[in-house]
Amino acid sequence: MKYQLCLLFPLVVLLLAAVIIRRLIVPRWVRNGSETPAVLDCEYVYNENDLKLVVKWFFNDGAEPVYQWIPEMGVREAFGVLRQRLDDTFSVSSRDAYSQYRAIRILRPTWELSGKYTCVVTSLAGQDARHQHMTIFVPAKTFSFNYSNSPPPLDRLPRPQSPDLPLSLQCVARGTFPKPVLTLFLLKGGRRRPATEAGLRTFTTATIEDGLFDVALHADAFEGHVSSLADLFECVLEIPYSNYMLTRRMTVAHGGGGRIHETTRAFSKGQGDT
Structure with missing residues (x-):
């Protein structure tokens, strides 16, 4: 038993001594076409056991790397979606020859580069x-x-017991990525609640063109019931996985009068934390 422990001990030490990624720094969100480059960094620790060190970045579980750096050979190259998209002068450290070019700096990042980024650091030790x-x-x-x-299509509304005209609300966002979420709220007497809680039926349609989404939220009511439902109607647009949000508010008066109130909240400056 002691002999077996002696054999295992050098193996355990070797595994513990292999390169370890200490921190991965990737922005959670970036605005499309931002003048501020997106920096993805892979901080690791290594020692003398880590011979033949290689740093690779992969995109969306692809089999081939989109970036590779081999310090001992002084070779680094971008491939696939990152070819000609990186700042080839960027380095995180000029003093450490084995960490200098571990990070990638994407210039003017665009939406098709959204996805999963994996940093893999290998050496002979692990x-x-x-x-x-x-x-x-x-x-x-x-x-x-x-x-x-206008009457809603497909007779979505039940036939009214009064001569009230059907009223169709429509909230539309065009040219977004990823697919946005639209939510309708009703504001009355200082209270704000989702339209669905008030019994207002809504549905959403979406189309995609050149990778960008057009999304529309529809809701139907009767004109005579509007004042009892809400003083204000509010449509909120949110883009998932970002801090971007827009709001539009509208009043609808009985008899056809109406007014749009635009309240814009767009928290999109800078980049998200890791």
């Missing part, structure tokens, strides 16, 4: 890997909230 997702979001090209007295 390897370590970590991953993180980054979303590069596209704000809505247009965002509108309006209504009409």
